Amino acid sequence: MINLxxxxxxxxxxxxxxIETAMDSIGYTIMRExxxxxxxxxxxxxxxxxGPVLNYTLDGNSIIVELKRGFLSIxxxxxxxxxxxxxxxxxxxxxxxxxxxxxxxxxDKLLTVKIGEVxxxxxxxxxxxxxxxxxxxRELFPSIGLRNIxxxxxxxxxxxxxxxxxxxxxxxxGCKINIWNHDANGSYGPGDDPLYINIPILxxxxxxxxxxxxxNNSAKGEMDICSEFKNTVKIEFMGGELNYYLTFGTxxxxxxxxxxFIGKPLLPPKWALGYHQSRxxxxxxxxxxxxxxxxxxxxxxxSAIHLDIDYMDGYRIFTVNTxxxxxxxxxxxxxxxxxxxxxxxxxxxVKWDKDFKIYREGIEGRYFIKDPEGNVIKGPVWPGxxxxxxxxxxxVRKWWASKYIFFKENGITGVWHDMNEPAVFVFWGDNSLxxxxxxxxxxxxxxxxxYGLEMAVAGYDGLLxxxxxxxxxxxSRSGWAGIQKYAFVWTGDTESTWKELKQTIPTILNLGxxxxxxSGVDIGGFSGNPSEELFIRWFExxxxxxxxxxxxxxxxxxxEPWAFSENTLKIxxxxxxxxxxxxxxxxxxxxxxxxxxxxxxxxxxxxYPDICSxxxxxxxxxxxxxxxxxxxxxxxxxxxxxxxxxxxxxxxxCEGNIDINVNIEDIPLFVKEGSIIPMDRDGxxxxxxxxxxxxxxxxxxxxxxxxxxxxIEFKMEEKNEGFIVTWNHSGELMDEQxxxxxxxxxxxxxxxxxxxxxDRMLYVT
Numbered sequence: 001m002i003n004l005x006x007x008x009x010x011x012x013x014x015x016x017x018x019i020e021t022a023m024d025s026i027g028y029t030i031m032r033e034x035x036x037x038x039x040x041x042x043x044x045x046x047x048x049x050x051g052p053v054l055n056y057t058l059d060g061n062s063i064i065v066e067l068k069r070g071f072l073s074i075x076x077x078x079x080x081x082x083x084x085x086x087x088x089x090x091x092x093x094x095x096x097x098x099x100x101x102x103x104x105x106x107x108d109k110l111l112t113v114k115i116g117e118v119x120x121x122x123x124x125x126x127x128x129x130x131x132x133x134x135x136x137x138r139e140l141f142p143s144i145g146l147r148n149i150x151x152x153x154x155x156x157x158x159x160x161x162x163x164x165x166x167x168x169x170x171x172x173x174g175c176k177i178n179i180w181n182h183d184a185n186g187s188y189g190p191g192d193d194p195l196y197i198n199i200p201i202l203x204x205x206x207x208x209x210x211x212x213x214x215x216n217n218s219a220k221g222e223m224d225i226c227s228e229f230k231n232t233v234k235i236e237f238m239g240g241e242l243n244y245y246l247t248f249g250t251x252x253x254x255x256x257x258x259x260x261f262i263g264k265p266l267l268p269p270k271w272a273l274g275y276h277q278s279r280x281x282x283x284x285x286x287x288x289x290x291x292x293x294x295x296x297x298x299x300x301x302x303s304a305i306h307l308d309i310d311y312m313d314g315y316r317i318f319t320v321n322t323x324x325x326x327x328x329x330x331x332x333x334x335x336x337x338x339x340x341x342x343x344x345x346x347x348x349x350v351k352w353d354k355d356f357k358i359y360r361e362g363i364e365g366r367y368f369i370k371d372p373e374g375n376v377i378k379g380p381v382w383p384g385x386x387x388x389x390x391x392x393x394x395x396v397r398k399w400w401a402s403k404y405i406f407f408k409e410n411g412i413t414g415v416w417h418d419m420n421e422p423a424v425f426v427f428w429g430d431n432s433l434x435x436x437x438x439x440x441x442x443x444x445x446x447x448x449x450x451y452g453l454e455m456a457v458a459g460y461d462g463l464l465x466x467x468x469x470x471x472x473x474x475x476s477r478s479g480w481a482g483i484q485k486y487a488f489v490w491t492g493d494t495e496s497t498w499k500e501l502k503q504t505i506p507t508i509l510n511l512g513x514x515x516x517x518x519s520g521v522d523i524g525g526f527s528g529n530p531s532e533e534l535f536i537r538w539f540e541x542x543x544x545x546x547x548x549x550x551x552x553x554x555x556x557x558x559x560e561p562w563a564f565s566e567n568t569l570k571i572x573x574x575x576x577x578x579x580x581x582x583x584x585x586x587x588x589x590x591x592x593x594x595x596x597x598x599x600x601x602x603x604x605x606x607x608y609p610d611i612c613s614x615x616x617x618x619x620x621x622x623x624x625x626x627x628x629x630x631x632x633x634x635x636x637x638x639x640x641x642x643x644x645x646x647x648x649x650x651x652x653x654c655e656g657n658i659d660i661n662v663n664i665e666d667i668p669l670f671v672k673e674g675s676i677i678p679m680d681r682d683g684x685x686x687x688x689x690x691x692x693x694x695x696x697x698x699x700x701x702x703x704x705x706x707x708x709x710x711x712i713e714f715k716m717e718e719k720n721e722g723f724i725v726t727w728n729h730s731g732e733l734m735d736e737q738x739x740x741x742x743x744x745x746x747x748x749x750x751x752x753x754x755x756x757x758x759d760r761m762l763y764v765t
Contacts, residue, residue, distance in 0.1 A: 009427060017380070021425060024380040029427040032434040039372045039436035040445070044146035044238065047088060051124040051141060052109040059093035061100055063113060065122065066090070070144070072122075076100035079116030081247040081257055086144055118248050129211070131248040136211055137204065148217070148237040156231050158206040159605060159612050162514045163223065164199035165491060167192050170506040170603055170614045172202075172225045179221035179237075181449050181478045183423035183431050186553070187527035189495045190503040196421060196478045196492050198449060199514050200235065201258070205251050207609045212254040214262060215244045218449040218480055220435070238445050251606045252598065258515065259597025265484040265517050267594040269471045269703035271341055272414070272488065272518075273586050274303025275576055276549035278343075279559065281310035284324040289331055291560070292340065300561055300573060301580045305335065306416055306551065307344045315383035316351050318358060318406045332411020343414035343475070344407065348422050348455055349386030352378055358403070362387055367396045370438050377437050379424035388422055388433065391454035392441035397461065404462030414473035415459055417487070420452040421478045452478025456486040469704050475547070481515065488518040488547050496528030496556075501538050502629040506614045508545060512599025518590070520547025529557045532564045533631060533664065536571055540667040541627040543575040544619055546590070546600040571665045584678035584700065589620040591699035601625075608641045622675035622696070623648075626660075626668040636660045636668050645670040646689050651748045676714050676725070684737070688744045688764060690723045692716065700733065708732040712740075712757075722765040729757055 013022035049070035056065045065072040073085040075094055085091065105112045111122040119130040129137040142150040154160065159171045167190050168175050178194040188195065200215035200223065219240035225233050247257040259265070277295070282288050288305065295302045311328070313319040320328055332342040350359050350368070362368050368376045368387040378385045390396050407415060423431055437444035456476050463472035476487035483489065491507055494500050504521045511519045523542045524530040530538065542548055552559050561572040586600075593600050602618040604611045616626050616638065624645060626638055637659050645654050648669040660668050671677060674691025678684060678698050686698070693716035701709035710733035716725045725742070737757055744751040744764050755762045 006427070013425065013427070017425065021380050021384055024385055025425045026427045028379050028385075028424065029429060032426070033429070035371055035434045035436045041146070046143040046145040046147040046149060048143045049086060049088075049141040051122070053106065053111045053122050056104070056106060056111055057093065058099065058101070058104055060095035061097035062091070062094035063101070063104060064091050064093055065111060067141070070141070074113060074120070076115045077245070077247075077261070078257065080118060080249050080253065081245060081261075082115065082118065082120070083245050084243065086142055086242040088144060129246070129248075131209060131211065134209060136206075136209065136248070142242055144242050146239050148219075148240065148242045149234065150242065151232060151234045154204050154226070154231050154233055155206050158204045158210065160202060160204055160225050160233070161510055161603075162199070162201045162203045162212070163510065164201070164514050164516075165195045165197040165489075165507060166510050167195060167500075167503055167507060168510075170509050171612060172510075174225065174227055176224045176227040177222070179223060179235075179449065180430075181421040181432075181452065181480070183419070183421050184493050185431065186493050187495050188493060189497060190499050197452075197480070197483070197489060197511070197514075197516070199481045200237075201262075201481065201514050202233070203251070203254065203513055205254075205605070205609070208250045210251060210254060211246055211248045212258050213244055213246050214258060214481065215242075216481075217241060217243065218447055220445045220448065239443075240446055251609070252596075255513070255515070255599070256597045262481045262515050263485040264595070264597055265515070265593050266486060267471065268488070268518060268590060269473055270583065270587050270701075271303045271339065271703070272473045273546065273583055273590065274548065275301060275579060276304040276306060276343070276547070276551075277302055277560065278306035278549055278551035279308065280552065280554045281308035283310050285326060285328060285331060288325075292331070292335055294560070294562065295340075296338075298562065298569070298573075301576050302340050304341045304343050304414065306549070307342065307412075309345055309347070309382055309418075311344060314351070315347075315381075316353075316356055316358070317346055317349070318403050320410055329409065329411035332413070336411070336413060341413035341473075342411055343416055343473070344410075344412045345416045345418050346459070347382065347417075347419040348388055348391075348451075349379070349381040349383065349419065350389065351383035352385040352387055353383075359387065361399070362389065365395070365399060367393070367399055369433060369444070371434065372436050372438055377433055379433065381419060381424060389455075390439045391451060391458055392439045392447055396440075397454065397458035400455075400458040401462030401465075404459065405466050407463070408466040413467070413470075414475070415463065416475040417452065417455055417459060418477050420455050420476065421448070422451055450480045452476055453480040453483045453486075456483055460486040464705070469706070471703055471705055479516070484516045484518070488520070489516055490519060490547055490549065491521045493526040493553075494522060496525030496530040496534070496552075498534060498629070498631055500525055501534065501541065502615070504538075504541065504545075505617055505627070508601060509599070509603045509614075509617060512601060513603070515597065517593040517598070517600040518546045520545045520549055522549065522551040524550070524552060524559055526551065527553050527556070531631075532568055535559070535564065536568055536664055537628050537667075539572055540575055541625075543579045544601070544617075544623075544625050544669075546586075548579060567664075574665060581679050581681055582677075584680050584684060584698070585620070585623070588678060588697060588699045592620065592697065604641055611639075611641060622672045622677060624670040624672065626670075628662055628667060634662060636662050638668075640670065641672075644673040644691065646673065646745060651745050674716060676716065683741065685741045685743050686714075688716070688723070688725065688742055690716070690744065690746065690764060692718065693725075701731075702733070710737055719763065722763060725762040725764060727757075727760055729760075 063074040073091040075083040138153040217240040220238040435445040474487040674693040701707035710731040
């Protein structure tokens with residue numbers, strides 16, 4: 001049985017990569033196994049921290065707690081956020097910051113610490129966490145060493161979410177997950193774990209009372225979320241330090257505050273929110289030009305076309321196959337002048353070839369990851385055996401960044417980082433570098449999860465100098481906490497099934513609740529041939545996601561908008577046009593994500609704490625989407641969030657339980673009463689859906705690093721028999737927007753009104 005399995009694996013690898021790379025994968029796999037068995041201990045030692053509290057010192061903004069065995073450092077970051085560090089040895093206090101604690105009381109071996117509405121009580125063997133006088137978490141003292149283990153008890157009713165990219169429900173209660181960035185081998189579906197982006201960050205929310213915990217440890221790990229024991233979360237790391245942030249409040253509060261520590265999301269260039277067309281692969285300049293011209297001929301809006309690995313010369317990075325793409329720069333610049341950008345893929349693997357300049361520079365500079373014996377790791381990927389840059393080294397990142405001038409020289413605006421877990425072709429076992437591989441920051445098992453993030457840091461720095469002042473665009477398959485500062489992400493090699501279409505929603509929502517707002521999915525799924533109906537439904541859903549890209553594997557049927565039927569093309573054009581109509585609203589939501597750390601698309605429980613659903617989502621806080629997720633569905637039944645909602649397509653006012661007939665071209669979309677939605681139809685329009693509006697901020701800019709912008713902050717409230725809209729405005733683009741065009745939606749009619757921006761007020765009767 002085993003031999004048959006290995007024979008099939010060899011046959012499959014040979015078909016895809018050729019016999020040489022298939023044999024290299026066997027050699028690499030054996031080498032990896034030998035290294036890890038020699039240098040990675042089979043048993044990792046761990047020592048339990050033991051109470052009671054013997055003493056404590058308060059110095060600056062640190063409380064150093066001495067226990068019977070071990071020490072704990074507690075720092076107050078603000079009046080809702082704390083930072084904890086555990087060690088078997090004492091810590092130096094944080095003397096550089098003033099004391100933020102409200103009180104510290106030590107009585108009968110109990111230590112009670114208060115800061116704002118947060119209270120910690122340390123007893124013999126546990127910490128009880130209180131928020132607003134309610135206990136929200138009990139945490140047992142950990143075991144630390146080469147294994148770090150911490151066990152906590154959580155509330156029975158709370159929603160547990162986050163942890164990065166998961167093909168799992170929004171509420172992860174009952175799941176056991178791996179914290180290890182992993183290439184899904186070309187296809188995955190619901191339940192597969194792990195995937196490409198794993199972050200040890202977990203949100204625990206019940207009603208409007210919760211907390212988020214972020215473990216600042218990138219080591220290989222596992223998290224059991226109430227799977228083995230009810231209401232018990234266990235997390236284990238293979239080494240590293242046991243340090244973590246905890247912040248308390250509502251879901252919005254904790255997302256905003258946590259983003260202060262892991263990083264606010266980037267503000268993308270506006271074109272990145274448009275439609276992206278891709279395929280593995282467009283193989284020639286003529287095919288690329290014909291593709292672009294077809295979009296123009298059919299009047300289909302498009303913001304970017306992506307080139308997969310076949311644009312390169314033998315898959316060597318920072319090269320172009322000039323035989324197939326004789327003048328890539330010309331087509332890239334022609335597209336860019338008309339508003340369509342060229343995006344090209346880039347992998348980290350550098351072909352092992354002494355005649356290849358990038359490889360020679362890496363060897364001479366000692367820039368590549370090595371094994372514990374000092375030899376450069378050689379692993380097979382697309383170009384064959386390759387070396388892998390050590391992006392944990394600042395000098396390596398600077399060297400890598402200097403190569404991004406290549407993209408500008410070839411008319412390429414954005415860069416797509418792929419295979420950056422990093423992935424390696426293997427014969428069995430984990431498809432990455434050996435756990436024992438050595439990087440500047442330590443063994444690979446400690447820093448593997450940060451590889452894609454650190455590549456993105458280098459890439460972002462590289463693009464800063466070559467984008468003529470425009471904000472860079474990077475798309476990354478892998479990442480860790482902080483990737484949101486540098487890149488968009490997508491969900492990788494999904495299968496083309498109805499189940500995976502449904503899975504798209506909780507996957508994107510959990511990414512958003514992990515601090516990553518700008519994400520999307522390959523429309524139709526990457527690996528397979530969706531039916532026409534499935535593709536349409538996937539396209540409709542994706543038109544409301546932050547990243548909107550059509551992409552598929554080499555051996556799949558064509559997926560361009562015109563590849564199915566005239567009716568499908570008509571539906572796709574409808575949603576393409578809708579996407580661009582809503583860009584002013586989407587960009588304003590993107591600005592809110594950038595400034596506050598909120599997700600772009602949101603679980604309903606973020607705005608309405610008593611509602612948790614995997615099937616629907618909000619865009620910002622004003623638009624509500626109910627995608628069609630089952631084959632042949634003719635009617636959508638569901639429950640709207642509290643309040644009155646306008647059905648986007650005809651302005652019907654809906655409340656509570658709904659029952660809507662849907663044809664193949666329909667996706668139920670609603671706008672909350674009291675919303676202002678900026679749209680671009682015949683120029684910029686502000687659509688008013690009357691009701692009480694606490695506030696909405698419209699934002700636009702020129703996509704520059706130092707942008708000229710306009711920001712308008714709106715409010716709306718009832719006044720006599722109508723509504724009064726007021727606003728304040730700022731920014732250099734204000735003068736270019738001297739008038740505001742309003743469209744009031746009332747009783748199924750659109751009422752147009754024009755106001756000078758300087759009026760600051762509009763009365764809607």
